[in-house]
Amino acid sequence: MSAEDILNEIKAEVIRKAPGNAVITDVEFEGSEVVIYAKNPELFSNSIIKEFARDFRKRLAIRPDPSVLVEPEVAKEQILKIVPEDAEVTNCVFDANTGEVIIESKKPGLVIGKEGSTLEDIKKAIQWAPKPVRTPPIPSDTIKAIRATMYRERTDVKDILRRIGRRIHRDVRLRDDSWIRTSFLGGSREVGRTCIYHQTPESRILVDCGINIAVDDEKAFPHFDAPEFSIDEIDAVVVTHAHLDHCGFIPGLFRYGYDGPVYCTKPTRDLMTLLQKDYVEISEKEGKNVPYSSKDIKNAIKHTIPLDYGVTTDIAPAIKLTLHNAGHILGSAISHCHVGDGLYNVAYTGDIKFEASRLLEPATCQFPRLETLIIESTYGGYDDVLPERDETEKEFLNVMLETTSRGGKVIIPVFGIGRAQELMLVLEEGYNQGIFNAPVYLDGMIWEATAIHTAYPEYLSKAMRNRIFHEGDNPFLSEVFKKVKNTNDRRNIMDGDEACIILTTSGMLSGGPSVEYFKNLAEDEKNAIVFVGYQSEGTLGRKIQRGFKEIPLMGKNGRSKAVKVNLSVHTLEGFSGHSDRKQLIKYLRKLKPIPDRILTVHGEASKCIDLASTAYKLFKKETRSPMNLDSIRLR
Amino acid sequence: MSAEDILNEIKAEVIRKAPGNAVITDVEFEGSEVVIYAKNPELFSNSIIKEFARDFRKRLAIRPDPSVLVEPEVAKEQILKIVPEDAEVTNCVFDANTGEVIIESKKPGLVIGKEGSTLEDIKKAIQWAPKPVRTPPIPSDTIKAIRATMYRERTDVKDILRRIGRRIHRDVRLRDDSWIRTSFLGGSREVGRTCIYHQTPESRILVDCGINIAVDDEKAFPHFDAPEFSIDEIDAVVVTHAHLDHCGFIPGLFRYGYDGPVYCTKPTRDLMTLLQKDYVEISEKEGKNVPYSSKDIKNAIKHTIPLDYGVTTDIAPAIKLTLHNAGHILGSAISHCHVGDGLYNVAYTGDIKFEASRLLEPATCQFPRLETLIIESTYGGYDDVLPERDETEKEFLNVMLETTSRGGKVIIPVFGIGRAQELMLVLEEGYNQGIFNAPVYLDGMIWEATAIHTAYPEYLSKAMRNRIFHEGDNPFLSEVFKKVKNTNDRRNIMDGDEACIILTTSGMLSGGPSVEYFKNLAEDEKNAIVFVGYQSEGTLGRKIQRGFKEIPLMGKNGRSKAVKVNLSVHTLEGFSGHSDRKQLIKYLRKLKPIPDRILTVHGEASKCIDLASTAYKLFKKETRSPMNLDSIRLR
Numbered sequence A, B: 001m002s003a004e005d006i007l008n009e010i011k012a013e014v015i016r017k018a019p020g021n022a023v024i025t026d027v028e029f030e031g032s033e034v035v036i037y038a039k040n041p042e043l044f045s046n047s048i049i050k051e052f053a054r055d056f057r058k059r060l061a062i063r064p065d066p067s068v069l070v071e072p073e074v075a076k077e078q079i080l081k082i083v084p085e086d087a088e089v090t091n092c093v094f095d096a097n098t099g100e101v102i103i104e105s106k107k108p109g110l111v112i113g114k115e116g117s118t119l120e121d122i123k124k125a126i127q128w129a130p131k132p133v134r135t136p137p138i139p140s141d142t143i144k145a146i147r148a149t150m151y152r153e154r155t156d157v158k159d160i161l162r163r164i165g166r167r168i169h170r171d172v173r174l175r176d177d178s179w180i181r182t183s184f185l186g187g188s189r190e191v192g193r194t195c196i197y198h199q200t201p202e203s204r205i206l207v208d209c210g211i212n213i214a215v216d217d218e219k220a221f222p223h224f225d226a227p228e229f230s231i232d233e234i235d236a237v238v239v240t241h242a243h244l245d246h247c248g249f250i251p252g253l254f255r256y257g258y259d260g261p262v263y264c265t266k267p268t269r270d271l272m273t274l275l276q277k278d279y280v281e282i283s284e285k286e287g288k289n290v291p292y293s294s295k296d297i298k299n300a301i302k303h304t305i306p307l308d309y310g311v312t313t314d315i316a317p318a319i320k321l322t323l324h325n326a327g328h329i330l331g332s333a334i335s336h337c338h339v340g341d342g343l344y345n346v347a348y349t350g351d352i353k354f355e356a357s358r359l360l361e362p363a364t365c366q367f368p369r370l371e372t373l374i375i376e377s378t379y380g381g382y383d384d385v386l387p388e389r390d391e392t393e394k395e396f397l398n399v400m401l402e403t404t405s406r407g408g409k410v411i412i413p414v415f416g417i418g419r420a421q422e423l424m425l426v427l428e429e430g431y432n433q434g435i436f437n438a439p440v441y442l443d444g445m446i447w448e449a450t451a452i453h454t455a456y457p458e459y460l461s462k463a464m465r466n467r468i469f470h471e472g473d474n475p476f477l478s479e480v481f482k483k484v485k486n487t488n489d490r491r492n493i494m495d496g497d498e499a500c501i502i503l504t505t506s507g508m509l510s511g512g513p514s515v516e517y518f519k520n521l522a523e524d525e526k527n528a529i530v531f532v533g534y535q536s537e538g539t540l541g542r543k544i545q546r547g548f549k550e551i552p553l554m555g556k557n558g559r560s561k562a563v564k565v566n567l568s569v570h571t572l573e574g575f576s577g578h579s580d581r582k583q584l585i586k587y588l589r590k591l592k593p594i595p596d597r598i599l600t601v602h603g604e605a606s607k608c609i610d611l612a613s614t615a616y617k618l619f620k621k622e623t624r625s626p627m628n629l630d631s632i633r634l635r
């Protein structure tokens, strides 16, 4: 049966079972959902919708026919008229695709009204379905831009969703002897350019498509020269999280002809957009080869279908995807693919942290079914045991105290997403407890990344979520943090006498403001630099870490100048967003169910092999650390 | 540089270095050779040719321009005039592609003449290059048909060779970080539909492409649904030997659009043509699904480039192929691929026998270089130790004696190629030694297969070669053998009282005359049946072997009739064309050099795994028994 036939059948059934006076204008596949458009959607009770979903075995949505929706400008006026002024509505975001309007306000309770009465009034007046949320404490330009794109290009986006829907529900011949296979196109026995390619006779699913920013040749990108890779055949792309080694090539896929869906969480969509834009800008500035432009980034956004943790969705005929929390950075997910009807389940952890951090809950370790687990091995080696988190925090705050109390400045080069926010929380606590007394300047993309964090409280740990929305106790809004707005601000900080802490990108001093701070503050022995993340071979960060006493750097005038390194240099390993060896083993031990096969990836060769060998001893099941370009039949 | 550019460069160089009065009419790639056409090819001495070959690093041939070649009919007359009548010329085969004429005669010495003087005279008279060979003792219809095709379609064949040549010498970018990968599309952890797919960034090589004749659904064919398989991208197909589990799908490749070369030995080309034709005929008769027709078989012949053992040929940019003796059946080869310039070497044994048989030398176990060995595992299991050959022969001849001396008939259902000829040699010796005294009837394709054996003495063991060409001592021509020419002959044998031995196909009684003999001779307890090969589950052979006392069989009238099994049933395991476990281990021990990786295929799963585990214990190198659809990166 073709997608068209299925739709017609559903339409007939909907018309038969709908309330007598319902006016149904259209039934369409949009992504994996069946969407019913009606002139009077309010006639469909939740129980009717549930019954339909059960009958059709599809996700289902009932939406108002566009013709009944009030124009956004007019609708906004009406909302402001209906909602009491005390609610302090700050923004209304109309989503033409869902027929919903997000109403941001300082007091969402007043938008809801007694037993939802205000919501009811709004809906009746404008037909848009109102979704009240609390105004995010820090506005994000990225989110604003993404929302604007989605609204401006709503017709295009709807077309895309319908095309995807028809592809998902296309007619295929499912056979008993079906096979499942996974090719490793990048990020195996290495870190960078992660790319995992699931294949069945009917479908192709790409999970992650990263780049290795440390190299500037074709090894920066996954093995698209693998003979089984065909961009036209990909049904779906899944992104586990926003780090460029997992998502850096996603817009490139669109440049080279991909035209299908990208599945990830909303925070991942927003954070990856931020990082991809930054990558394009910096690479262009440095004259590097950039495989795509901001137009391709926008196209990727339009093709992105956000998924919450735990929601199961059809992404191809006979393949269902569920994302689970990975505990690594905001929105990071474990990809769990369910192939066939109970046939086979393969999960890929992406990057994981199996411990509660200040921001996030630990990674999920239980799945309904699981035959093959693909697990990261960044710290999978026999020696990769990291210091405990609380010890590290103590040491870290001690450096802050030491340096600022002698009137020095601390440079903390840091990756903008995840680690920066974790450190902000440590610094905020230290400041509140009086351990140090100096401002913390935020430079580079940290502020914007923090804004995105506060926009998705449901993705944060329960403790954080409560704090952020408890008035006046949002740690990110602490007076200790000062945003560096421009070059002038930055110069004042570097030239001034004030003791301070500077949290700045990039984390390996491979570019960005961190390099400038270093150049200007390195010669004064009162100052300090603290490395909290891995420094790649060849980066400036690594040279400083190694103890070089003089480093030639390019000056403003384009001439090389030797910078004397007199500041004190500290390295703290305990802030990693990855599980260390002990934690990875703990994860495997807690895993439910125990899979038949464990494949280790994302780590230097020896670390992948060490972890595979440990996993074998643990379970006596098949374990392997594939090479790039290996393709393993799972079933 | 494009193929065209290379050709032009070579042409310029040839013209510059050629003897002054040479008239060069064309320079072309034909297959992997550079062919220079000249009106006076005799002007090019061997030393000039060698120098060219060295300079261009290509195989080189100098051939007469077609315009100077005398018409075949006229040329034949001239040859008969020049060669003394005593030589008894029986046939002249003109090969328009090479400009050679094969002169078959009873006394080739007389065709050569004193110090080659007669050859010189012939060449001068007709320009064709004469190749004297001894007249094969048994004429083969298959060979005759193949030669006729090649002559009739010579223009087409030349076009094909030129196209292949240009593809081999196409311009590709060879990189240092090149990878090599092998996918297993069939015949892994099973016997049947062998298909091994080597891939590099630039090239695709298919080694074997077999069918499983025991099944009649899509599992009969290799996994062409593997995502990396693309028939348009294949550079070359290599066939190790003529058994249908290795070559049964070759004509199917042409039907589905393949248009490139097939590399194999000449005996393999001829034997596989015989078997493919037989397969098509029988399958059509039985109403089975046949994936190709005789037209496709002919097309495959036209695309076949024969290779002798030990000759190294370019088959793709940066891939060289060498075939080595496999000792399994006539013309059977080990495929050795040399990738890049000293980069990597992978050998696949096909099926091997590592012991001198009556027909063949043992398989080659030494290679110039070897990093990965793919080895068959038919008898690789811990229990797969077969009886010694001489014990088996004694037992076999004893059954002949016993049965014929009580006036009975012995049915020996046998596979037509290889095993049949081995048994003929055992029977001939037994008859000569007076162990039994009864005729041996040959029915089915055995006679024709034997004819092909006698046409390629250079592929037989040295001992056999000598015997065949020692007048009057050709064992295949012994008076004991009688050819069954038609149904009438067959009826007379079955109905008559004469004690006799019947060597007949098919080997598992899955069709062919062996079934008829069984039906008619089963009820008489004087008779015997001897199984010398593996009987698949479900075949009539297996039922008889198991000792069923009554078997329902379809009669002539289309009605089922119970056949009583009263004849004596024997099974002899020692005649296998495969090495048993002991011999496989011996092969691995003798292997030089020791490879870095051993992959076991072609056997039930447990046997492949047993052999891999033994190989691991032997070498402590990576060993694996891949699954169908696994793809393993070699480098």
Ligand SMILES: [Zn+2]
Binding pocket: A241, A243, A328, A351
């Ligand atoms: Zn990450």
Ligand SMILES: [Zn+2]
Binding pocket: A192, A243, A245, A246, A351, A602
């Ligand atoms: Zn990563």
Ligand SMILES: [Zn+2]
Binding pocket: A160, A259, A260, A303
């Ligand atoms: Zn599109």
Ligand SMILES: [Zn+2]
Binding pocket: B241, B243, B328, B351
């Ligand atoms: Zn064979």
Ligand SMILES: [Zn+2]
Binding pocket: B243, B245, B246, B351, B602
């Ligand atoms: Zn075989």
